[in-house]
Amino acid sequence: MKNRDKALARLKETLETNGLRMTQQRIEVYLAVAASGCHPCVSEVHEMVRENLPTVSLDTVYRTLWKLSELGLVAPVSSSGDRVRFDAYMRRHHHFVCARCGAVYDFDSPSLDEIRIPEEAWSLGCVWNSHMELRGICLGCCNEGGGTEEGHAEG
Amino acid sequence: MKNRDKALARLKETLETNGLRMTQQRIEVYLAVAASGCHPCVSEVHEMVRENLPTVSLDTVYRTLWKLSELGLVAPVSSSGDRVRFDAYMRRHHHFVCARCGAVYDFDSPSLDEIRIPEEAWSLGCVWNSHMELRGICLGCCNEGGGTEEGHAEG
DNA sequence: AGTCTTGTTGAGAATTATTCTTAAGAAGTA
DNA sequence: TACTTCTTAAGAATAATTCTCAACAAGACT
Structure with missing residues (x-):
């Protein structure tokens, strides 16, 4: 199909x-x-x-x-x-968001795909799907003008 | 402090x-x-x-x-x-987004906190942090008017 | 096939959210 | 203290989004 x-x-x-x-x-x-x-x-x-x-x-x-x-x-x-x-979301994937330019990159990760939705979430409502969101500075912006120094620890 | x-x-x-x-x-x-x-x-x-x-x-x-x-x-x-x-993101947490009302709920999950950032992501740039994003219908909207029937499989 | 119900649309208008411009203010250095 | 230049505020402008309402059309029923 x-x-x-x-x-x-x-x-x-x-x-x-x-x-x-x-x-x-x-x-x-x-x-x-x-x-x-x-x-x-x-x-x-x-x-x-x-x-x-x-x-x-x-x-x-x-x-x-x-x-x-x-x-x-x-x-x-x-x-x-x-x-x-x-x-x-026609296919399972995850996102990397660039804090600087705003671009959103898709990436695949079989290991992330395996993660189950935790019990804690089900108390909030009916969960349809999940994906991982990463945040940082993309290669384009890194190479462009010295990446912004991150002031935030693991979020 | x-x-x-x-x-x-x-x-x-x-x-x-x-x-x-x-x-x-x-x-x-x-x-x-x-x-x-x-x-x-x-x-x-x-x-x-x-x-x-x-x-x-x-x-x-x-x-x-x-x-x-x-x-x-x-x-x-x-x-x-x-x-x-x-x-x-003063404290590590994850998000549940209601597709209907747009509300974003925080939830804690020690198991999700343990997840490492996969190798695949590092090729996209410098990763600062991550969290899990869930999507569905929150309790408020479920109770309000019959939850929207989900037409989308695991994303 | 025709009729009916009512959800959905489009055109034009209106509203809301966000960004620009530029002179003045202020943070930080010497 | 003086200087540099980043940052701000006020007013204006722009961009993004939603409203209004008559007309259209999807789908059910006969």
């Missing part, structure tokens, strides 16, 4: 289960984020979606992304100082 | 190390976030700081928070659909 088909099936199932409608706009927005190799911001998603749906409004993209987020189909990505960006 | 003194010492050291000045505004902003039991947004920090520095401008709070973030003294917190919020 191709990723696109998998994504569509997931979208359909989730919308149905929640009594929501499957619209072309929702399809295109979701596919845009799911197919994206990075973390697109709203206007980037808007541009992508407009290729197939030229009349789609920016507000629709906002509304759709937040609705997909509520449904767990996409999630806003931690970044530093940048407008909100989204990730469809 | 009290938390306040520890925070001040950390601020001072980090600013010095980076050739930056220690200003009253920076002190108050940092102490406000460090003393906060939750994750204050910019305007909340502004209100707190104004108690001791009534003329501080909102722009200064924004600038100071982003500068502190670059320095690793505070970090923006993942949230869903809310304006940006900050955490000083």
Whole structure:
């Protein structure tokens, strides 16, 4: 099953289960984020979606992304100082956030993937998924102008 | 040593190390976030700081928070659909984010605290700290109106 | 296939959040 | 004390996001 088909099936199932409608706009927005190799911001998603749906409004993209987020189909990505960006988490991965430029890097880690959700968390609500968030200075910024000296111990 | 003194010492050291000045505004902003039991947004920090520095401008709070973030003294917190919020990570903890209301809950987990930063991450840059991010629906939202049915597997 | 219900959208407008500009203030050094 | 220059505040501007409401359309039912 191709990723696109998998994504569509997931979208359909989730919308149905929640009594929501499957619209072309929702399809295109979701596919845009799911197919994206990075973390697109709203206007980037808007541009992508407009290729197939030229009349789609920016507000629709906002509304759709937040609705997909509520449904767990996409999630806003931690970044530093940048407008909100989204990730469809089509595959398990973790994030490294640069404190300086705000870039968010994906990385894989089989060892981190093995970690169970601890009991303590379940008292807070229904947990859908987890990933590890790292924070520091990316290589680009390190090489650029002397990395910022970290003033914060293990967080 | 009290938390306040520890925070001040950390601020001072980090600013010095980076050739930056220690200003009253920076002190108050940092102490406000460090003393906060939750994750204050910019305007909340502004209100707190104004108690001791009534003329501080909102722009200064924004600038100071982003500068502190670059320095690793505070970090923006993942949230869903809310304006940006900050955490000083004075103590190691992890986050549970509600996909519905956007609330971010802290939780402690000794087992998660033990996790080492994997090798894969170090190729991306200099890692300062890590925490686990969980995503789901909080108890408040579950009890409120039938939790959103999750359409997304383990992320 | 047609009708109906109502969720969803788009265009235009409005609001909110954030950043810019620039002169003055102030932290820190000599 | 004088000097350098980083940092700030006030006012303005910009960018990001959300609202309003009539029209459209997804999906259920007949």
